[in-house]
Amino acid sequence: MKFDKQVAVVTGGASGICQAAAEQFAAAGATVCVGDVAREKGEAVCAAIRKNGQQAQYLPVDLTNHGSIRDFAAAVLQRFGRVDILINGAGWSKNTPFVDTDDAFWEKVINLNFIGPMRLTKLLLPQMMQQQFGKIVNVSSDAGRVGSLGETVYAGAKAGLIGFTKSLAREGARYNITVNCVCPGPTDTPLMAEVPDKYRDLFIKAIPMRRLGKPSEVADAIVFFAGPQSAYVTGQVLSVSGGLTMAG
Ligand SMILES: NC(=O)c1ccc[n+]([C@@H]2O[C@H](COP(=O)([O-])OP(=O)(O)OC[C@H]3O[C@@H](n4cnc5c(N)ncnc54)[C@H](O)[C@@H]3O)[C@@H](O)[C@H]2O)c1
Numbered sequence: 001m002k003f004d005k006q007v008a009v010v011t012g013g014a015s016g017i018c019q020a021a022a023e024q025f026a027a028a029g030a031t032v033c034v035g036d037v038a039r040e041k042g043e044a045v046c047a048a049i050r051k052n053g054q055q056a057q058y059l060p061v062d063l064t065n066h067g068s069i070r071d072f073a074a075a076v077l078q079r080f081g082r083v084d085i086l087i088n089g090a091g092w093s094k095n096t097p098f099v100d101t102d103d104a105f106w107e108k109v110i111n112l113n114f115i116g117p118m119r120l121t122k123l124l125l126p127q128m129m130q131q132q133f134g135k136i137v138n139v140s141s142d143a144g145r146v147g148s149l150g151e152t153v154y155a156g157a158k159a160g161l162i163g164f165t166k167s168l169a170r171e172g173a174r175y176n177i178t179v180n181c182v183c184p185g186p187t188d189t190p191l192m193a194e195v196p197d198k199y200r201d202l203f204i205k206a207i208p209m210r211r212l213g214k215p216s217e218v219a220d221a222i223v224f225f226a227g228p229q230s231a232y233v234t235g236q237v238l239s240v241s242g243g244l245t246m247a248g
Pocket of ligand 1 (some may be wrong): 108183184187189
């Protein structure tokens with residue numbers, strides 16, 4: 001199969017888009033490591049994958065906590081010995097006018113959506129460089145490309161992740177490491193369920209395809225960037241948004 005003998009680390013894999021990605025990687029032969037702060041959900045996702053005769057293991061990580069990220073990276077390398085694919089997928093925000101946000105909110109949003117992925121990448125990158133192979137996919141957001149009402153801090157963090165993707169792609173290329181970025185538009189996940197109905201309806205009206213994305217549709221793009229069909233693609237940003245954003 002496409003990902004036979006490859007180890008795929010998927011943060012945020014306990015839910016939504018990255019759960020779908022974890023399931024797709026496992027179905028395509030990868031050994032999947034789900035890293036997530038939600039232990040029960042992460043363990044349940046991995047148990048369901050194993051029930052299908054596929055390989056998945058949950059390991060805890062809180063991407064807002066430096067020590068937890070260090071422990072996670074060490075546990076991953078100890079348990080699996082290598083990482084071929086890293087999906088920086090965990091993310092969160094809460095729709096709030098910028099003027100009402102405070103430092104604690106900024107820190108959580110920026111640590112989770114930007115600094116955490118950088119920290120984890122830095123810890124796993126040396127082994128990828130040593131093996132001269134790696135596929136890194138960062139899950140940003142269209143908010144980071146074109147902005148989003150009520151998601152100002154999140155948009156800044158996700159825009160940072162896009163810049164990080166492009167620059168790391170330049171550094172990684174000589175080691176046969178590709179780094180790409182998927183930007184979901186409004187997607188029907190538990191995160192979207194937190195968005196007030198009035199915004200959800202506005203999104204749907206604005207989307208040319210007139211519906212939210214399915215988690216599996218975004219996962220398809222993640223798996224493409226992690227797979228052999230994208231061997232010569234790096235530093236790219238792909239919006240998966242039913243046509244909501246077409247420029248920027
Ligand atoms: N759903 C959307 O409409 C949408 C749109 C644009 C971007 N995104 C991005 O897509 C990614 C996946 O989102 P989703 O919609 O599937 O959300 P989700 O809430 O279904 O899944 C997010 C996962 O991240 C985990 N997580 C949260 N905080 C964490 C932490 N501190 N440490 C480790 N894990 C943590 C959660 O436990 C959860 O399993 C996120 O990066 C999100 O920002 C989603």
